[in-house]
Amino acid sequence: MVEGSNPSEPVKLFPSGGNYLKKFSVLDHEMVPEHIVLSEGEVKTLLAKYNMAKGQLPKIKTSDPVCREINAKAGDVVKVVRDSPIAGKAVAYRLVIEG
Amino acid sequence: MASPKRIKKIKFGLLSPQEIRKMSVTKIITADTYDDDGYPIEMGLMDPRLGVIDPGLRCRTCGGRPGECPGHFGHIELVAPVVHVGFAKLVRKILRATCRKCGRLLLEESIKKSYLDQIKLLNKLGQTSDEIVKSVFRDAIKVSFCPYCEETQRDIKFEQPTSYVEDGHKLMPADIRDRFERIPDEDIEVFGMDSKNARPEWMILRVLPVPPVTTRPSITLESGQRSEDDLTHKLVDVIRINQRFQENREAGAPQLIIEDLWELLQYHVTTFLDNEVSGVPPARHRSGRPLKSLSQRLKGKEGRFRGSLSGKRVNFSARTVISPDPNLSISEVGVPIEVAKELTITMNVTPRNLEECKEYVRRGPNNHPGANYVKRADGRRVKIIDENREELAELLEPGWKVDRQLKDGDIVLFNRQPSLHRMSIMAHEVKVMPYKTFRINPAVCPPYNADFDGDEMNLHVPQTEEARAEAKILMKVEENILSPRFGGPIIGGIHDHISGMFLLTRGKVTLNKNTALELLKKSDVKDLPKPAGYENGKPYWTGKQIFSQLLPKGLDLTYRAKMCENCEICKREECEKDAYVVIRDGKLLCGAVDEVAIGAFAGQILDRIIKEYGVVEARKFLDNATRLAIRMIMRIGFSFGIDDEDIPREAQEQIHDIIMNAEDRVKRLIEAYEAGELDSLPGRTLDETLEMKIMQELGKARNQAGDIAGHHLGMDNSAVVMAISGARGSMLNLTQMAACVGQQSVRGERIQRGYSERTLPHFDEGDLGADAHGFVKSSYKKGLSPIEFFFHAMGGREGLVDTAVRTSQSGYLQRRLINALQDLEVKYDGTVRETRGLIVQFVYGDDGVDPSKSDYGRAVNVRRIIQNVTGEVMEG
Numbered sequence: 003m004v005e006g007s008n009p010s011e012p013v014k015l016f017p018s019g020g021n022y023l024k025k026f027s028v029l030d031h032e033m034v035p036e037h038i039v040l041s042e043g044e045v046k047t048l049l050a051k052y053n054m055a056k057g058q059l060p061k062i063k064t065s066d067p068v069c070r071e072i073n074a075k076a077g078d079v080v081k082v083v084r085d086s087p088i089a090g091k092a093v094a095y096r097l098v099i100e101g
Numbered sequence: 102m103a104s105p106k107r108i109k110k111i112k113f114g115l116l117s118p119q120e121i122r123k124m125s126v127t128k129i130i131t132a133d134t135y136d137d138d139g140y141p142i143e144m145g146l147m148d149p150r151l152g153v154i155d156p157g158l159r160c161r162t163c164g165g166r167p168g169e170c171p172g173h174f175g176h177i178e179l180v181a182p183v184v185h186v187g188f189a190k191l192v193r194k195i196l197r198a199t200c201r202k203c204g205r206l207l208l209e210e211s212i213k214k215s216y217l218d219q220i221k222l223l224n225k226l227g228q229t230s231d232e233i234v235k236s237v238f239r240d241a242i243k244v245s246f247c248p249y250c251e252e253t254q255r256d257i258k259f260e261q262p263t264s265y266v267e268d269g270h271k272l273m274p275a276d277i278r279d280r281f282e283r284i285p286d287e288d289i290e291v292f293g294m295d296s297k298n299a300r301p302e303w304m305i306l307r308v309l310p311v312p313p314v315t316t317r318p319s320i321t322l323e324s325g326q327r328s329e330d331d332l333t334h335k336l337v338d339v340i341r342i343n344q345r346f347q348e349n350r351e352a353g354a355p356q357l358i359i360e361d362l363w364e365l366l367q368y369h370v371t372t373f374l375d376n377e378v379s380g381v382p383p384a385r386h387r388s389g390r391p392l393k394s395l396s397q398r399l400k401g402k403e404g405r406f407r408g409s410l411s412g413k414r415v416n417f418s419a420r421t422v423i424s425p426d427p428n429l430s431i432s433e434v435g436v437p438i439e440v441a442k443e444l445t446i447t448m449n450v451t452p453r454n455l456e457e458c459k460e461y462v463r464r465g466p467n468n469h470p471g472a473n474y475v476k477r478a479d480g481r482r483v484k485i486i487d488e489n490r491e492e493l494a495e496l497l498e499p500g501w502k503v504d505r506q507l508k509d510g511d512i513v514l515f516n517r518q519p520s521l522h523r524m525s526i527m528a529h530e531v532k533v534m535p536y537k538t539f540r541i542n543p544a545v546c547p548p549y550n551a552d553f554d555g556d557e558m559n560l561h562v563p564q565t566e567e568a569r570a571e572a573k574i575l576m577k578v579e580e581n582i583l584s585p586r587f588g589g590p591i592i593g594g595i596h597d598h599i600s601g602m603f604l605l606t607r608g609k610v611t612l613n614k615n616t617a618l619e620l621l622k623k624s625d626v627k628d629l630p631k632p633a634g635y636e637n638g639k640p641y642w643t644g645k646q647i648f649s650q651l652l653p654k655g656l657d658l659t660y661r662a663k664m665c666e667n668c669e670i671c672k673r674e675e676c677e678k679d680a681y682v683v684i685r686d687g688k689l690l691c692g693a694v695d696e697v698a699i700g701a702f703a704g705q706i707l708d709r710i711i712k713e714y715g716v717v718e719a720r721k722f723l724d725n726a727t728r729l730a731i732r733m734i735m736r737i738g739f740s741f742g743i744d745d746e747d748i749p750r751e752a753q754e755q756i757h758d759i760i761m762n763a764e765d766r767v768k769r770l771i772e773a774y775e776a777g778e779l780d781s782l783p784g785r786t787l788d789e790t791l792e793m794k795i796m797q798e799l800g801k802a803r804n805q806a807g808d809i810a811g812h813h814l815g816m817d818n819s820a821v822v823m824a825i826s827g828a829r830g831s832m833l834n835l836t837q838m839a840a841c842v843g844q845q846s847v848r849g850e851r852i853q854r855g856y857s858e859r860t861l862p863h864f865d866e867g868d869l870g871a872d873a874h875g876f877v878k879s880s881y882k883k884g885l886s887p888i889e890f891f892f893h894a895m896g897g898r899e900g901l902v903d904t905a906v907r908t909s910q911s912g913y914l915q916r917r918l919i920n921a922l923q924d925l926e927v928k929y930d931g932t933v934r935e936t937r938g939l940i941v942q943f944v945y946g947d948d949g950v951d952p953s954k955s956d957y958g959r960a961v962n963v964r965r966i967i968q969n970v971t972g973e974v975m976e977g
Binding site for chain 1: 930932934937938939940941942943944946947948950
C-alpha cells in the first residue's frame, strides 16, 4: 500500500488530475500523417478540380483524435499528406462530419 | 423508354389473413382442375382468374395475354389453423417467452424497457438487433411466474416439426393462435418484430395463399393428357383434407378423428411449403419421386437465386476438352468442325456483302463455312436445309440477316474456370480443325492455369460488331501478355520451349545449312545471316545466330541468365557457363537463352520486346521462338529415363560415407546432450538446440550428397538441362532422385508424432537418432525402406492438406475482396470512385500508374531511358 493513502480512494497516477492528456499530441506520432484544414477558397478550387460535391469526399469524424487536435469542425475539409513508398507524397482530402 | 426508378426501401413482414384475402382474386373450394370438356373449373385450382398459361387466351382478371399477365393469387380458407413450418422454431420461442394466461412477455417492465431502448437505438443506427433479441428470449424463458398475473408457467416441449406439448397436453394451433393474439404490440417489438407488419399469430395459417397458375404451369403431354405441376398436386391434397375435415366436424365426428384429420392437414400444408423438413416423411408423387415444394424451388445451388438469377445458361457457347497444338499461334484456338458448324455469327446483308452472304446460304448447313438460318426483312426466321438453300440464296436481298457458321479468323472468347483474374477469359482467333477437342498453344496455359490431363474449356461467340471490336482491342491474347499484377509477361515459353531454346543457344552449337533452314522453316524468317564460318569448305551457322534471326533489329539487352551463380568476380562476356547474356542490335552475342529470357512470369527478352516494339511484335516473337525451340528439341531428341539417375559406384559409396558420418555426428550430439555437455543456443531450450543441430547436420549431409551426385550428372543429362535452364524441376529434385531424399518434416520439425516417446514401435522409447525421426537416406532411385516410406507419406500428406486448405481459404478471401471492390472505377481524371461518385483514391494507387503498362511496378525504367539517350548499355 502506498504510504498515507486511503485504501478506499483510488491512487492517482497523474498528479495533475484530468489534464495529463494535454501533454501528448497524436500529431507528434511518426505514424500520424500531416493534417491541414483548408480555407474556403481552397475547398472551392478543390471541388472544381475534381468536379464534385462536398459529400463525395471521403469522411473523417469530428471525434477523430486528429480532428480534435487541429480543431476541425463539421463541414471543414482536411488535407492529409501521407508518405508513400511508391509515390513519395500522397495527398488526400477528407470532409469532416459530426460524430 | 421508361425512366429508371430507384428502389427506396424494401419491407419484409408476414402476410395477415386479411391481406391474403385482399390480394386473392378468388376463393378456391374444389380440388378439381378441369371439367370433362377440358375447361378450367371456376373456384378450382386452375380458375381462369388466376392467370393464363394457354396461348391465345386472355386473363380474366387483368386481360393480359400469356407472358404479359403475371398471374394472380387465390386463397384457401383452412377449416382449422395450422402452423407454418418455416416459423416453427420462432413459434416455440415466443410460446416459452410469453405468459400462458395473459400473453405478456415474461419480463418485468423495467427490464423490458431497457431491452426495447437498446433495440430501438440499434435500429436507428441501422444495425442488427439479433444479439439483443437472443438475450431477451434467453432471459424470458427462465422465468417461471408471470410478473403481471402471477400465473405459473408450464414447460413447453417442442416436437419436430410442428407440435408443441405443454405438460403432456398437446397444444393445438388454434390454442397457440389464441395465446399469440393476447400478446400486446409493445411486447412484440421486444422480440425484434414489427407489430404492424408481423404479428406472431400470422405465423399460424388460417388462410393459405394459392400461388397463381403461372407459378405452377401444367404441361400438355403429346398424348393430349395434361400433367400438373407438383405444387398443384399438393394444393389438391390440401383442399381434399380441408373438405373432409369440415364434413367430419359438421357431422360431429369424435375428437380422435378430428385430431387425426387436423394432423393430416398440417402435414399437407407443411409439405407444400417445405418437403425437406426433418421428422416428416417427404410427400411423394405416384411414381415415388418426392414432390418439389416451394422452399426447394428457391434453396440451394440450383434454386431460383443461385441457379436462375445470379447465374444462367447462355447461347452461342461451346465446351469441350482441350489439347495442345504447338503449331498454332498463341492468339489462335483450334475449334472442332462440329462446333464451328453449330455456332453462328449474324451478318446483316447489305449491297456490299450480298454476294458473300449468298455464297454462305448456297453452301447450306452441312458444307462447312455455310449458314444455318436466314432472317427475312419481316423478321421471320427460316432454317436453311439442303432442299431450300439454292432457293433462299436467290431470294436473299439487303435487309435480310444470315446466321453464318464460325470460320477461320473469327474472334471468340475462350475461358477456363475458375475465372480468378482477367486473363482467365481471353479473345482468340478461330482455326477450324478436325477432331473433337479445342486446341491451344501450350504457351497460353499459364494464364488459364490449364493443363491437358482432361481439362475442359468454354468458348463464347460475341454476337455484335461492338462486342467483337471490344474483344479484339481489350481481350486478345497479345494484349494480355503483360500481367496487370506485376507489369511483366505472364505468357511465355514453357517446358520444352525453354529446354529447346537453351540447347540451341548455349555454347557453340554449329548447324549446317540444311539444319539451319529446317529450324527456321516454321517461323516467319525467310533468310539466313552470313555464315559464322566454314568447315571443310561448307558454311555453318551457330545456334545463337539462328535465334538472333527472330529478334527485332535494334534490340539491346544485357542480363544474367538463370544459371548465373553470382561469382565474386563476374567474368562477364568471358563467363564459361555462358550465363552472361548480351544482345546488341538484335544479335545474341553471348549467353544462353533460358527461362529468364523467354519464360512465363520472367521473360526478360519478351518483356523488352513488348515494351519497345508492341504486343503484336511480341506475339510474333513468341510464336516464332516457341516453334524454333520445339524444332530444335525434336532434332536433338530429348528424353529422360530411369538410367539418367544412375551415378557411378564410387559416387554412391561417397554418398553412403557422408550419410554414415552425419549419423555418427548426430549420435555424438545426442551423447553430448545426454551427458549434459551440450550448451544451449541463445533463446532456445536445450531440447530445441539439439533438434536444430541435428537438423543442420542432416541437411548438410543431404546437400553434400547432392553435390556429389551433381558432379557426376552433367549437361548431357536431360534433367540437369531442364533444371539449369529453368524448364522444369530443380537440382534438389534431381538430388532426391539420385542421391538422398533427406529429412521428412511435419510442421517444420522432424517427425515427432506417433506412439508415446517414439514414432513407431520399431524404435526404442526416447530414441533421438536420425532414422527414428524421419531421415530418409535412400534415394528415390534406390527405393525407400518401409519405415522411410511411412515417414515420407507423413510429410507428403501434410503438403496435400496444406494446399487443400490454402486454396479454399484464399479463394474465399479473394471472393470477399472482389465483392467489395468490383464497382470501383478509375475515372478520366485519375480518381478512383465508386458508383455514387464518392472518391476512394484521389490518384489511382497514389502514383496513377497502370501496373500492366509499368516496368515491373515502376512508372519509368531509368536505365532504359539512359540507354536510349546515350546509347550506352547498362547491365540489369
